[in-house]
Amino acid sequence: MTRTPSDVRVAVSTVIFTLRPGRDAASLALPLVRRTRDPFGGRWALPGGWLDAAEGLDAAASRTLASTTGLAPSYLEQLYAFGDVDRSPTRVVSIVYWALLRQDQVDAQLAAHAEHGDAPDNVAWFDADDLPALAFDHDQIVEYALWRLRNKVGYSRIAHGLLPDEFTLAELREVYESILGRRLDPANFRRQAEASGTLIPTDRFRTGSHRPARLYRYNRDVELADRGPLAHPTPPDGTHPTGPDRTHPQNRNEE
Amino acid sequence: MTRTPSDVRVAVSTVIFTLRPGRDAASLALPLVRRTRDPFGGRWALPGGWLDAAEGLDAAASRTLASTTGLAPSYLEQLYAFGDVDRSPTRVVSIVYWALLRQDQVDAQLAAHAEHGDAPDNVAWFDADDLPALAFDHDQIVEYALWRLRNKVGYSRIAHGLLPDEFTLAELREVYESILGRRLDPANFRRQAEASGTLIPTDRFRTGSHRPARLYRYNRDVELADRGPLAHPTPPDGTHPTGPDRTHPQNRNEE
DNA sequence: TCAAAAGTGTTCTGATTACACCCATGG
DNA sequence: CCATGGGTGTAATCAGAACACTTTTGA
Numbered sequence A, B: 001m002t003r004t005p006s007d008v009r010v011a012v013s014t015v016i017f018t019l020r021p022g023r024d025a026a027s028l029a030l031p032l033v034r035r036t037r038d039p040f041g042g043r044w045a046l047p048g049g050w051l052d053a054a055e056g057l058d059a060a061a062s063r064t065l066a067s068t069t070g071l072a073p074s075y076l077e078q079l080y081a082f083g084d085v086d087r088s089p090t091r092v093v094s095i096v097y098w099a100l101l102r103q104d105q106v107d108a109q110l111a112a113h114a115e116h117g118d119a120p121d122n123v124a125w126f127d128a129d130d131l132p133a134l135a136f137d138h139d140q141i142v143e144y145a146l147w148r149l150r151n152k153v154g155y156s157r158i159a160h161g162l163l164p165d166e167f168t169l170a171e172l173r174e175v176y177e178s179i180l181g182r183r184l185d186p187a188n189f190r191r192q193a194e195a196s197g198t199l200i201p202t203d204r205f206r207t208g209s210h211r212p213a214r215l216y217r218y219n220r221d222v223e224l225a226d227r228g229p230l231a232h233p234t235p236p237d238g239t240h241p242t243g244p245d246r247t248h249p250q251n252r253n254e255e
Numbered sequence C: 001t002c003a004a005a006a007g008t009g010t011t012c013t014g015a016t017t018a019c020a021c022c023c024a025t026g027g
Numbered sequence D: 001c002c003a004t005g006g007g008t009g010t011a012a013t014c015a016g017a018a019c020a021c022t023t024t025t026g027a
Helices: A057-069 A103-116 A138-152 A158-162 A169-180 A186-195 B057-069 B103-116 B138-152 B158-162 B169-180 B186-195
Strands: A009-020 A027-034 A048-050 A075-082 A092-100 A123-127 A199-206 A213-218 B009-020 B027-034 B048-050 B075-082 B092-100 B123-127 B199-206 B213-218
Touching (some): A009 A057, A009 A138, A009 A158, A027 A169, A048 A057, A057 A075, A057 A092, A075 A138, A075 B075, A138 A169, A158 A169, A169 A186, B009 B057, B009 B103, B027 B057, B027 B138, B027 B169, B048 B057, B057 B075, B057 B092, B075 B138, B092 B158, B138 B169, B158 B169, B169 B186, B169 B213
Parallel strands (some): B009 B092
Antiparallel strands (some): A009 A027, A009 A048, A027 A123, B009 B027, B027 B123, B075 B092
């Protein structure tokens, strides 16, 4: 067997969400990179880059995300492989990931880069439901990532991927409300959250407004999301492990 | 931008299931192809092949499946992109699909090929829970495909992808039981199926054993599975459309 | 002391389960 | 006429939704 290089190139991109506090309710936001060359020069696109022959897909997602935006996700999962012939002028298969970034990490990571003088350029954050026209088929990709996020929040604990270590139930509820786009009953939300077995109450309280709210951590023994039988046992590096996702839904908001 | 071919090659493989009638209960079976060359010469592997620069991913899955096994799926959906560096001696990213084939189509399609003298070679069917050691990481891939199938059967209508146009409720129930690996209450199953709105009763009956059972068709207006916002409007060719999957589970067998 | 969020209790509803029971047919 | 699967009825259970209510704080 001779090794003939293919004329199909493999790219890796990532849709990474964070929660941006708003006056009324928080909203989902994501960073985009402005393209400097054709095709689609000047347009906004998802952060990403070419797959290197010496790295796995997950590693490529983390690397290209870091090199374009300076961000390291708190949750990372493969989304889909896009490979229509006409999705780009040249033949490119894009392995797309979606990710979450804890709110407190956004500023921290960007500040760290600013200090080292390697602040990412040509990057801007956009509200997830108010995006400009994107390069390639990235509009569709973001739409699908949003759909997956909204769906997954219903049957897994990924919402925690957007919060710091300690949080109040109201903060957790706000994450759900932002993602789902509707209000949730605080009383019922509390009971469900407590019954899930994933929350550990601390003896600390968040004070400042009205009645102090108890702070919770969460049980790291429980995975953020069931990733199916192929889940890697433990993450070798800092970021979260990635294996095929339990793509199966189990509630049924949109069946 | 000069176009430099990548040293990463893209393959497409498919895990395609059908239901094999057994004395007691039916069981899931899938076709494998015996490799004739190294690496893993002599071992069984998933049907597949190299992605052609002129075809999309879905088309490549259909084409390679047909050319290796002679089969055309009744349901086809992308499963996952596997791209660990060491999963093959050379650098290969495999876009893996999973598929269903209606029981009545297996024999029909194979017979058609036999008649034309183009019967596929080196192909054999195996029971899904009794597989030999497979080439590459294909064991894991099959395991993941099974997991996804079992999961998805709980919140979508994919079970119909394994049945002919008309079927009895007992036959439909048997599909569920085979996939889930447990018995279901016939009475409750009937009510759920009827309440789903996806079944159309015919005025024909399956006779032969005891009391005749009504035959049902199903409502083609309802998608087999919610594929998310990116679903292709209509399949251009014969096989089913494929878009990103609503990977979200909604029941919770394994949360 | 009052507004507002934290937190508890109670009721109602719908889906799921378990299981008793009747119906229709082939042998 | 009876064994067997087709098909119906019904009561118990459980999760979720709705909402009234009490508690605790800062202002």
